[in-house]
Amino acid sequence: MLVAVFFPIVQATIIYGILWVVWKLFRLFVLRSPLDNIPGPKPSSWLFGNLREFQDRQAGWRFREDLGTKWNGVVRIKGVLGEDMLYVFDPKAMHSVLVKDSNMHERHEWSLLFSYLLLGKGLLSTSGIHHRQQRKMLNPLFSIAHMRAVTDIFFQVSYKLRDGLSNEIKQGCEDIDVLNWFGRAALELIGQGGLGYSFDPLVKNVPNTLGDTIKRILPTVGGTMIYKNLLPIVVKIGTPSFRRRLVEMIPLRKLKETTKNVDTITSECQNIYITKKKALLAGDDVLIQQVGEGKDIMSVLLKANMKADESDRLPEDELIGQMSTLVFAAVDTTSSALTRILDLLAMHPDVQDKLRAELKAARENGEITYDTLVDLPYLDAICRETLRLYPPVSIITRGTNGDTILPLSEPIVGVDGQLMNEIPVPKGTQVFIGILSSNRNRALWGEDVLEWKPERWLSPSTKELSESRIPGVYSNLMTFGGGGRSCIGFKFSQLEMKTVLSVLIESFKFSHSKDRHKVVWNSAGIAFPSIGYETTAPSMPMHIELVQ
Structure with a gap:
């Protein structure tokens, strides 16, 4: 019974996975994208692109900070x-x-x-x-x-x-x-x-x-x-x-x-x-x-x-x-x-x-x-x-439903050296809104x-x-x-x-505990502190005294 239920699902998953990989490789080595002209960091991996740095609990902070300081307004990541x-x-x-x-x-x-x-x-x-x-x-x-x-x-x-x-x-x-x-x-x-x-x-x-x-x-x-x-x-x-x-x-x-x-x-x-x-x-x-x-x-x-009204009722x-x-x-x-x-x-x-x-x-x-x-x-x-x-949340994500144009406040210099006042964005592109980078935009703040x-x-x-x-x-x-x-x-x-x-x-009155030097803030869906990066257990010990 278990085999009968799972075999069609496993088979469909394998076929889907193969087709997805073939399409990605075709897109990577054959097709050209209007986003190829957008500057950005080099991928650290041909398989995972920049995602490991982007999502890492420790390195993620530095990577996102660099995106906001080394580039202007819009950055291509892999x-x-x-x-x-x-x-x-x-x-x-x-x-x-x-x-x-x-x-x-x-x-x-x-x-x-x-x-x-x-x-x-x-x-x-x-x-x-x-x-x-x-x-x-x-x-x-x-x-x-x-x-x-x-x-x-x-x-x-x-x-x-x-x-x-x-x-x-x-x-x-x-x-x-x-x-x-x-x-x-x-x-x-x-x-x-x-x-x-x-x-x-x-x-x-x-x-x-x-x-x-x-x-x-x-x-x-x-x-x-x-x-x-x-x-x-x-x-x-x-x-x-x-x-x-x-x-x-x-x-x-x-x-x-x-x-x-x-x-x-x-x-x-x-x-x-x-x-x-x-x-x-x-x-x-x-x-x-x-x-x-x-x-x-x-x-x-x-x-x-x-x-x-019944039409508005949840x-x-x-x-x-x-x-x-x-x-x-x-x-x-x-x-x-x-x-x-x-x-x-x-x-x-x-x-x-x-x-x-x-x-x-x-x-x-x-x-x-x-x-x-x-x-x-x-x-x-x-x-x-x-x-x-x-x-607490440093990015939000969106996906494009169709080909569109992204206007810019300030032009950026493309990979080809030409100024770009807008960016053509193809359907299916994942867009990260850089909350952290916007809040720390040196030109504005x-x-x-x-x-x-x-x-x-x-x-x-x-x-x-x-x-x-x-x-x-x-x-x-x-x-x-x-x-x-x-x-x-x-x-x-x-x-x-x-x-x-x-x-x-x-x-x-709040002051730091003796273990404050061990506390780190993790780059995650919602930022949280822990006692070192070795653990995922959220914690922030503090010394508290009553105010006289």
């Missing part, structure tokens, strides 16, 4: 068997890819399918009209009015985090893994503020199944990405239940781990959805007794969904998909950013003291409100500067672009930056993307960060 890919950080070119001609530059089919298999029918796995309909329904949930409504929830979670860290200090812990605590806090923030559900009491260490699962998702998925190009074929084989049985029969450890992680996230979100729906149907009196008191994103979304599987997407997207990015800020504040104790003084002054008139919090200039400058210099200087945000921006028309949704930065697929929760994320920092910096 993929498997000589595939031409583009690394783009020219403002006008990015605007074309993400905004003006976004219909020509969608996420790859395999990328959408991967997101669907991991998280269901949420924002990350839909495209075109379907994506726009989902976003239209979700946009009001991330408005300023709604952010004001959840501010109290964020402060409550932040106080629990403070109490949890205080307990650790009282028990004699010299060094505390702040990344672990921030991961737990980020899950609880999106749990209470996003789903109206509490995952973690924070005041003590408890098993956290969903939080641990989310941390495992990206490292585990990385081991299955070699099969990404097979996804569009595999999903057309039989029924979903049949495909599931096939997956369970395949003896690949990473694939089995990924399946288990997906099941955990889906099951947790389904249970939360059922509980939330029952409370909503029972009326407002019952709803306000739930976590989040009906102010959380999912409670508001479910209400709006019930009132919407089906149940998409609502659950949005829940999975919210949890997945909000945890690692926020915890990474918060950890990076504390790391920098420990390096710059004068900045930490100045921030503490600003927060103390703001609290003299009582509890800090939403409007006060978002208007604190130095806190805002620290967050912006950290997200500029160290974005100045000669001190590599310095962490919060003060740069306390003065008006330069003329070059103001006129650059960078398509990012946040402060001339590409950290949260741009266009119709930009991060819908960027205001939510900023509020989380500022709330947590306002509570912790007033309460504690």
Whole structure:
């Protein structure tokens, strides 16, 4: 039975693989591409091109930094068997890819399918009209009015985090893994503020199944990405239940781990959805007794969904998909950013003291409100500067649906020595938007672009930056993307960060642990620290003292 099921699949996979290799070799040695004239680094391997350097946890930082400093705006890099890919950080070119001609530059089919298999029918796995309909329904949930409504929830979670860290200090812990605590806090923030559900009491260490699962998702998925190009074929084989049985029969450890992680996230979100729906149907009196008191994103979304016209209403599987997407997207990015800020504040104790003084002054008139919090200039400058210099996600990818033209803000010199004001891009080209390189563009940010200087945000921006028309949704930065697929929760994320920092910096003094010299930041889908590159276990131990 096993042979009968697998033989046609193995046979089709082998044939597909042979044809793919033949086409790549034909393209490499016979055909010419308009991208051949785009300058870029020499491939280190004829088989893998530049991908090993590009994706390496350690060398990836230096390689991406070099792409942004040694070339101008658009760089050609090589993929498997000589595939031409583009690394783009020219403002006008990015605007074309993400905004003006976004219909020509969608996420790859395999990328959408991967997101669907991991998280269901949420924002990350839909495209075109379907994506726009989902976003239209979700946009009001991330408005300023709604952010004001959840501010109290964020402060409550932040106080629990403070109490949890205080307990650790009282028990004699010299060094505390702040990344672990921030991961737990980020899950609880999106749990209470996003789903109206509490995952973690924070005041003590408890098993956290969903939080641990989310941390495992990206490292585990990385081991299955070699099969990404097979996804569009595999999903057309039989029924979903049949495909599931096939997956369970395949003896690949990473694939089995990924399946288990997906099941955990889906099951947790389904249970939360059922509980939330029952409370909503029972009326407002019952709803306000739930976590989040009906102010959380999912409670508001479910209400709006019930009132919407049938044509605009999201089906149940998409609502659950949005829940999975919210949890997945909000945890690692926020915890990474918060950890990076504390790391920098420990390096710059004068900045930490100045921030503490600003927060103390703001609290003299009582509890800090939403409007006060978002208007604190130095806190805002620290967050912006950290997200500029160290974005948690350093690239986003797109694929061209047809032959197109990429316009440039500044001409580049082609391999043939001629100036190019635009680039013809053939169908099927993979495009990397260089978030890191755009945020560190020396021509726009100045000669001190590599310095962490919060003060740069306390003065008006330069003329070059103001006129650059960078398509990012946040402060001339590409950290949260741009266009119709930009991060819908960027205001939510900023509020989380500022709330947590306002509570912790007033309460504690942060300094580096004795092991800080061993800590490295890994270049990954989401940047994370670890104790050396030999391990993939995320960790950032820090020394924490109570502020007297």
